[in-house]
Amino acid sequence: MPPANNFNRELLAYKNEAFLDSAAARSIRILSEYLEPLDRFRRQRVRDTIVFFGSARVTEEGPMSRYYDEARELSRLITEWSDSLPQPARRFVVCTGGGPGIMEAANRGAQDAGGKTIGLNIGLPFEQQPNPYITPELSLEFHYFFMRKFWFAYLAKALVVFPGGFGTLDELTELLTLTQTRKLEKKIVILLYGSSFWKEVLNFDALVRHGMISAEDLNLFQMADDPQSALDILKEGLTKFYLQPDQLAAPPPMLDTPDIARSRIG
Numbered sequence: 720m721p722p723a724n725n726f727n728r729e730l731l732a733y734k735n736e737a738f739l740d741s742a743a744a745r746s747i748r749i750l751s752e753y754l755e756p757l758d759r760f761r762r763q764r765v766r767d768t769i770v771f772f773g774s775a776r777v778t779e780e781g782p783m784s785r786y787y788d789e790a791r792e793l794s795r796l797i798t799e800w801s802d803s804l805p806q807p808a809r810r811f812v813v814c815t816g817g818g819p820g821i822m823e824a825a826n827r828g829a830q831d832a833g834g835k836t837i838g839l840n841i842g843l844p845f846e847q848q849p850n851p852y853i854t855p856e857l858s859l860e861f862h863y864f865f866m867r868k869f870w871f872a873y874l875a876k877a878l879v880v881f882p883g884g885f886g887t888l889d890e891l892t893e894l895l896t897l898t899q900t901r902k903l904e905k906k907i908v909i910l911l912y913g914s915s916f917w918k919e920v921l922n923f924d925a926l927v928r929h930g931m932i933s934a935e936d937l938n939l940f941q942m943a944d945d946p947q948s949a950l951d952i953l954k955e956g957l958t959k960f961y962l963q964p965d966q967l968a969a970p971p972p973m974l975d976t977p978d979i980a981r982s983r984i985g
Contacts (some may be wrong), residue, residue, distance in 0.1 A: 752866040756839075756859055760874070762854055766806070767961075768814035768837060768874040769797055769953065772890045773821025773881030773912075780949055786881050786913060787824045793879065793912075793946040794828025794836075800954060802834050804962070811876060811957060812837055815856065816867075817849045821881045826852035872897065876961055877908040877953050882916040898939050899932075908956035909940040917942060948978050 738744055759774060777783045786856035794813045801811040813829040815822035817838025830852045838853035840860045849858050861867040872894060880891050891911075897903040911917045926932045943949035 749863060749866060752861055752863055753869070756870055759856065759859065762828035763810050763835065764808045765835070765837070765857070765874070766808040766810055767812070767876045769801075769811050769879060770871050770875045771813060771815045771821060771824075771825035771876040771879050771881065772883060772887050774883035774887060775816075775818045775820035775822065776884070777820045777824075777882065779824075783882065786821065789912070789946050790879075790881055791823050791828035791831070793949050794825040795832045796828075796946055796950045796951060798829040798832035798834035799827075799834070800950070802832065802913075809835060810961075812857075814839065814871070814875070815853075816840065817853055817860075819850055821883065823850035823852060825879075826850055830854075839870055841867055844861070868893065872903060875907060876905070876957060877910065879910045879912055879949065881912045882920075888921075895936075895939055899936055906956075906960040908953055908960075910952055911940055911942045912944070913947060914942040914944055 732738060739747065767853035771794065772785075773790060777786050779787050781787075798809065798813055801809075804810050808972065810917060812835055813825055815825045817826075817840035822838070826836045826838060827850075835854040835857060836852065837857040838859070840848050840849050840858070841864060842860055842862050849860070860869075861870075868890070871890065875894075878891075878894055880887060894903070894907070894909065898909065923932070923937055927934050927937065941952050943952055
């Protein structure tokens with residue numbers, strides 16, 4: 720009789736959870752936070768997004784509740800308009816950070832319109848939970864902040880920024896910097912919602928006066944104070960940059976085609 724086989728087979732590396740959680744496999748985890756969302760967006764036929772940023776602290780009943788209501792209404796209007804476009808792929812899908820506050824309002828408005836909507840959540844020590852209005856197949860959670868930011872920027876054709884704190888300011892200024900320095904090669908519509916808030920919190924004119932930015936940099940964004948005006952600005956910009964007849968003539972590319980290079984960062 721042949722001798723008994725007394726050794727245990729080692730786990731394959733890609734099934735070894737201890738290894739995948741180790742410092743040695745950090746690059747694999749980072750790559751996974753690129754490839755897994757890419758696969759989901761391709762399967763859901765998401766071509767591009769409109770990203771909503773804003774405070775998680777703005778509630779439906781709180782002192783700034785008007786911003787919750789208006790984010791919900793603007794998202795509903797955008798989704799209804801987007802879903803009316805004659806495109807086989809999903810255009811201008813509302814995307815948020817997946818949490819409460821303005822993020823919840825935007826996801827909720829898209830759901831009100833019967834559209835799909837994306838939530839890019841982040842794992843935090845105090846456990847920010849995904850809000851219940853995200854399309855389940857498009858609810859993602861990230862470990863790495865920079866990979867989450869990458870996906871915000873990669874597909875975005877427009878950015879709508881409601882009042883917010885440190886996180887909102889971080890996201891806004893990063894996208895403004897990428898646009899200003901032309902590291903974001905596509906055209907992106909940047910809309911600050913709530914002019915009185917933004918003019919008090921960020922003195923853009925002072926930045927120009929002190930020579931920290933150019934006067935032309937003030938053209939990188941626009942402001943609006945009601946959902947209909949905001950919708951008009953978004954529709955005008957998106958139509959100009961992405962819905963011209965020559966752009967509509969070609970079949971809409973998916974995320975695994977060279978078209979994604981036009982959203983290149985860096």
